[in-house]
C-alpha cells in the first residue's frame with residue numbers, strides 16, 4: 298500500500314533572524330500525515346517556536362520550502378494560511394488584541410467564508426463551550442492567565458482549521474484547564490485534525506503524543522515513536538528533558554536486581570508486570 302501524500306512537508310528549511318548571524322533552523326526536514334498528533338520537543342532556544350511560526354507564514358524560510366497539501370506555502374499570505382493552519386501562541390498576550398472577548402472571536406472569524414447565520418451561531422457556541430460567555434464584553438487583558446489561554450485557543454478553534462498547532466498549551470494551567478484541553482484534543486482527534494504540540498512535558502508526551510520530533514540548536518535530533526525517543530537516555534540528555542517516570546521506575550527496579558523482559562511504557566504495563574512478578578514470587 299502506498300502512503301498518502303503528507304498534509305505538511307518541511308524540506309531542508311533554514312532560518313536566520315534578520316538581526317542575528319546564527320542560523321536558528323538548520324536543514325529541517327520532516328513531514329506530517331493528515332490526522333497525526335506530533336510533539337515538538339527540545340531544549341530552550343532549540344528553534345521550536347521559530348519553526349511553528351513558519352507554518353502559517355509569520356516567518357518565511359531563509360532557504361528551503363514548506364508544503365501544505367502539496368502547495369508551497371511561500372506563495373500564500375499569512376491571512377489565507379491561518380484559515381487552514383491555526384497557531385496558538387504560548388503567551389496569549391502575543392495573540393489577543395481586540396477590545397472585548399466577543400470581538401476577539403468575531404475578528405478571528407472575519408477572514409473566513411462563514412455565512413452570517415452560521416457566524417452568530419459559532420460565536421455563541423464557542424463562548425459557551427469555552428466558558429467565556431460571562432466575560433464576553435470584558436477586555437481580554439482583564440482575564441486571568443487561564444481564561445486568556447482559553448480565549449486564545451477559542452479564537453483559533455472557531456475557524457475550525459485543518460492543522461492545529463499549540464505552543465506549550467499546558468504550562469501554567471490548573472488541573473481543570475488541563476482536563477479541558479485534553480477533552481478538546483480528543484474532540485479534534487475525532488475530527489481527524491492534524492495536531493502539533495510544542496511541549497517540555499515528557500509525561501504529557503508519553504500519554505498523549507504518539508510521535509516526537511526532538512530538536513536541539515536548530516536541528517532535528519530524533520523523529521520517531523515517543524516510546525523510542527523518550528526512553529533513549531542520550532537523547533533525553535541532549536534535548537534537556539527528563540526521563541519519563543515510568544522508565545526511571547523501571548530502571549530502579551532493575552537496579553534492585555529485578556529482571557524485566559516485558560516492554561513497559563505505561564503505568565498499566567507496570568501494574569501488570571508487578572502483579573505477575575508478585576504471583577511468581579508467591580509460588581517460589
Ligand SMILES: Nc1ncnc2c1ncn2[C@@H]1O[C@H](COP(=O)(O)OP(=O)(O)OP(=O)(O)O)[C@@H](O)[C@H]1O
Nearest residue numbers: 314316317321339340341342343344345346347348
Ligand atoms: N526575534 C528574534 N530575533 C533574534 N533571535 C531570535 C528571535 N526570536 C528567537 N530568537 C532566537 O532564536 C533561537 C530559537 O528561539 P525559539 O524561540 O524558536 O526557541 P524555542 O525552542 O521555542 O525555545 P523555548 O523552549 O525557550 O520556547 C533562540 O536562540 C532565540 O534567542
Ligand SMILES: [Mg+2]
Nearest residue numbers: 345346347464
Ligand atoms: Mg518557544
